[in-house]
Amino acid sequence: MLRLEKLTKTYKTGDMALKGIDLDVPSGQVLALIGPSGAGKSTMIRCINRLVEPTSGAVMLDGTDLTGFGSGALRRARREMGMIFQEYALVERLTVMENVLSGRLGYVGFWRSFLRRYPQKDVDEAFRLLDRVGLLHMADKRADELSGGQRQRVGICRALIQQPKLLLVDEPTASLDPKTSRQIMRLICELCAERGLAAIINIHDVALAQMFVPRVVGLRFGEIVYDGGPTGLTPDKLTEIYGKEDWEATIQKDDAESDPEVTIKSAPAPDAEAGKPEAAE
Numbered sequence: 001m002l003r004l005e006k007l008t009k010t011y012k013t014g015d016m017a018l019k020g021i022d023l024d025v026p027s028g029q030v031l032a033l034i035g036p037s038g039a040g041k042s043t044m045i046r047c048i049n050r051l052v053e054p055t056s057g058a059v060m061l062d063g064t065d066l067t068g069f070g071s072g073a074l075r076r077a078r079r080e081m082g083m084i085f086q087e088y089a090l091v092e093r094l095t096v097m098e099n100v101l102s103g104r105l106g107y108v109g110f111w112r113s114f115l116r117r118y119p120q121k122d123v124d125e126a127f128r129l130l131d132r133v134g135l136l137h138m139a140d141k142r143a144d145e146l147s148g149g150q151r152q153r154v155g156i157c158r159a160l161i162q163q164p165k166l167l168l169v170d171e172p173t174a175s176l177d178p179k180t181s182r183q184i185m186r187l188i189c190e191l192c193a194e195r196g197l198a199a200i201i202n203i204h205d206v207a208l209a210q211m212f213v214p215r216v217v218g219l220r221f222g223e224i225v226y227d228g229g230p231t232g233l234t235p236d237k238l239t240e241i242y243g244k245e246d247w248e249a250t251i252q253k254d255d256a257e258s259d260p261e262v263t264i265k266s267a268p269a270p271d272a273e274a275g276k277p278e279a280a281e
């Protein structure tokens with residue numbers, strides 16, 4: 001569904017953030033992108049929907065390269081890719097419902113959204129999504145009245161109402177406490193499984209990634225140095241990705257595996273097994 005081919009990004013400052021990334025993501029597969037600060041994770045996510053312009057290489061979505069698209073074609077392609085941000089990126093003075101509906105911008109056009117005249121089917125879908133994430137009763141609240149976890153749920157609804165095929169998720173839990181982080185990761189992975197959605201989740205918390213996703217990609221200095229299952233992230237592999245550290249204290253413990261809340265990765269989305277590579281050596 002998504003294929004990155006020799007993707008590179010060199011910023012004007014000379015920083016080579018991505019050095020020839022090759023990556024295949026089959027439809028329905030959820031993967032976590034890990035790596036130290038500055039490894040290129042955000043750059044990679046943003047090159048996929050061209051919030052950052054790649055320097056060279058291809059971003060193939062369903063067989064079509066997005067890198068050459070003009071603004072109209074890019075706008076249509078971006079409908080297929082919902083984005084979820086660390087800082088939620090909500091419009092604070094708008095209501096929860098209005099924020100969710102703003103996810104339809106790519107479909108309804110500027111004036112209709114500016115006048116907040118969305119088709120009834122979009123409003124119905126927004127209510128359904130808010131109900132699914134437990135925020136139906138908050139539809140009329142202003143975004144600035146919500147907690148961080150609630151804001152992220154609104155961000156998730158806004159991405160999903162686009163009806164995307166792929167979610168690009170940039171540090172969704174970095175501003176949240178551990179319990180809320182786990183709830184949000186669980187919700188994202190559940191929704192992907194329910195909707196057959198692929199996702200690339202940039203996440204700093206290795207243990208959280210290990211709990212929920214069937215595939216982890218490790219970046220270091222703009223290159224993929226790990227691509228495999230969560231259990232293959234041994235202390236040696238983590239040292240290769242991040243450098244020396246006491247990994248026994250960081251990686252997933254056996255008791256987390258038996259936690260009844262943590263069920264997502266044992267139920268991968270359609271096609272996930274087919275596209276899941278073995279751990280890179």
Ligand SMILES: Nc1ncnc2c1ncn2[C@@H]1O[C@H](COP(=O)(O)OP(=O)(O)OP(=O)(O)O)[C@@H](O)[C@H]1O
Nearest residue numbers: 011012013015017036037038039040041042043044
């Ligand atoms: N707008 C920019 N201009 C110049 N250099 C940039 C820009 N954005 C990122 N970089 C550089 O590109 C490299 C990759 O940065 P990026 O933010 O993608 O890494 P990251 O893995 O997401 O880091 P973090 O986990 O800290 O967010 C870094 O060397 C960074 O300094």
